[in-house]
Amino acid sequence: MQQDIRKGTTVYTTDGQVLGTVERVEGTGFYVNGRSIPHTAVGRTAKDGLYLNNTFDYNAFGTAGTSTGRTEIPGIEAPGPLDRDRNDRADILEGTERGVAASGRTIDTEGEVRVPVVEEQLKVGKREAELGEVQVRKTVTEEEQTIPVTLRREEVHVEEIDVAERPLRADETAFQEGTIRVPVRGEEAIVQKEAVVTGEVVVNREATTDTRQVSDTVRREHVEVDENYRQARTGFEQHFAQGSARTGRTFAQAEPNYRAGYEAARDARFQGRSFDEIEPDMRREWETSSAGRSGDGWEHLREEIRHGYDTGRSNTATIYGTGDEAPVRVS
Numbered sequence: 390m391q392q393d394i395r396k397g398t399t400v401y402t403t404d405g406q407v408l409g410t411v412e413r414v415e416g417t418g419f420y421v422n423g424r425s426i427p428h429t430a431v432g433r434t435a436k437d438g439l440y441l442n443n444t445f446d447y448n449a450f451g452t453a454g455t456s457t458g459r460t461e462i463p464g465i466e467a468p469g470p471l472d473r474d475r476n477d478r479a480d481i482l483e484g485t486e487r488g489v490a491a492s493g494r495t496i497d498t499e500g501e502v503r504v505p506v507v508e509e510q511l512k513v514g515k516r517e518a519e520l521g522e523v524q525v526r527k528t529v530t531e532e533e534q535t536i537p538v539t540l541r542r543e544e545v546h547v548e549e550i551d552v553a554e555r556p557l558r559a560d561e562t563a564f565q566e567g568t569i570r571v572p573v574r575g576e577e578a579i580v581q582k583e584a585v586v587t588g589e590v591v592v593n594r595e596a597t598t599d600t601r602q603v604s605d606t607v608r609r610e611h612v613e614v615d616e617n618y619r620q621a622r623t624g625f626e627q628h629f630a631q632g633s634a635r636t637g638r639t640f641a642q643a644e645p646n647y648r649a650g651y652e653a654a655r656d657a658r659f660q661g662r663s664f665d666e667i668e669p670d671m672r673r674e675w676e677t678s679s680a681g682r683s684g685d686g687w688e689h690l691r692e693e694i695r696h697g698y699d700t701g702r703s704n705t706a707t708i709y710g711t712g713d714e715a716p717v718r719v720s
Contacts, residue, residue, distance in 0.1 A: 394419050394428070399438030408441070508609035525592055542575020609657070618651060621700050628696050646690045649675070650697025664698045671698075 400408045400421050409421040418427045432442030557563055625647040629640045650671075653659055659667045671694065672687050 393434045394431070394439065400426070401438055401440045403432065403441055403443055403445070405440075411439075506610050509607035511603065511605055511607060513603050523592070525590060538578050540576040540578060543573045545571055545573050617704050618648065621651060621704055622647075624700060625697065629693070643690075643693050646693035647697035647700075650694035650699075651701035653694075654698050654701025664695045667698075668695075 394411060394414050396411050396413055398411045400411060402408050412420040412423070418425045420426070426441070426445065430441050430445035432440050434440075622644075625644065626640055629643050629647075653667070653671055658670070675687060675694075
C-alpha cells in the first residue's frame with residue numbers, strides 16, 4: 390500500500406469528501422494538512438486518489454462529526470458535482486468485494502463486473518369499457534287502407550195502379566195537399582281505430598370473445614463490447630487487403646461495411662440465422678439508409694458485410710440474465 394501513496398495524491402474521506410493532498414510520506418504513515426495519517430487508515434486506492442476507511446478517527450484529525458452523519462472538514466466546502474461524481478465511482482456492489490462505477494464511469498477495480506441489462510416488456514391487462522351502442526328506432530307512418538263491408542238497407546218503390554171505381558170511404562180525405570213521409574232504414578258503416586300488436590322486435594345481447602394483437606414499442610439495452618471489434622478489425626483489414634479491395638478504395642472506406650455486418654450478428658432479430666437467411670432484411674435496411682442511397686450498390690459491398698457478419702457470429706458477447714443483473718461473458 391505504501392508504494393501507492395505519493396506526494397500530491399488527493400485524499401478522500403470515506404464518504405468521498407476531499408480531505409487534502411499528501412504532503413509527504415514517512416514511516417508507517419503520511420501527512421495531510423500537517424497531520425499524520427497511518428497507512429492502515431487507507432481503505433482503497435483509485436486513479437483519482439486515496440479513500441480512507443471507517444477506522445480513521447476524524448476527531449483525532451481535528452474535525453467533528455455533524456448531525457447528518459457526514460464529517461465536515463475545516464476549510465472544505467460541502468461536496469459539489471465533482472465530489473458527488475467521485476462518490477458514484479466509489480459505490481460498492483452488495484455481496485462483492487469489487488466495485489463497479491456508474492454507467493459511463495471508469496472502472497478501476499479487478500474481478501468480475503456485473504452490468505445490468507434492462508429491457509421493457511409489454512404487460513396487457515383488461516378492463517370493462519363501453520365500446521359502442523346499437524340503436525333500435527321506431528317511427529310512425531300513415532297509409533290508406535280499404536276494407537270491404539256489406540250493409541243492409543231498405544229501398545222504396547212507388548207505383549201507381551188502376552183500381553175499379555168505388556165511393557170514397559169515410560176515413561179517406563179528398564182534395565188535401567201534403568207530403569207523405571216514408572222512413573227508409575238500413576245499415577251504415579262505422580269506422581273505429583284500434584291499436585293491436587302485430588309483431589315484436591327482440592334485442593338479444595350476449596358476450597363473445599375475440600383475440601386481438603396488441604402492439605407497442607419497447608426499449609431494450611444491448612451490451613456492446615468494443616474490445617471484440619478491435620480484435621476483429623485486424624482480420625477485416627487482412628480480408629480487405631487479400632481480395633475485397635478495389636482500385637481507389639481504402640480500408641477506411643470499407644470499414645463501415647464490415648462493422649455493419651459485425652453489429653448485425655449481435656442483433657437479436659438475427660440470432661441463430663445464417664447470412665443467406667438474413668440478407669434480404671439487411672439489404673432492405675441498407676438500401677433505405679443514407680449510406681445505401683448515396684454509396685455503392687449492395688452487390689459491391691455484399692462480401693465485406695457478409696465477412697463482418699460471419700466474424701461477428703463467432704465472436705459475440707453473450708448476455709446471461711440473472712434477476713436484475715447480468716454478468717458479461719466474452720467468448
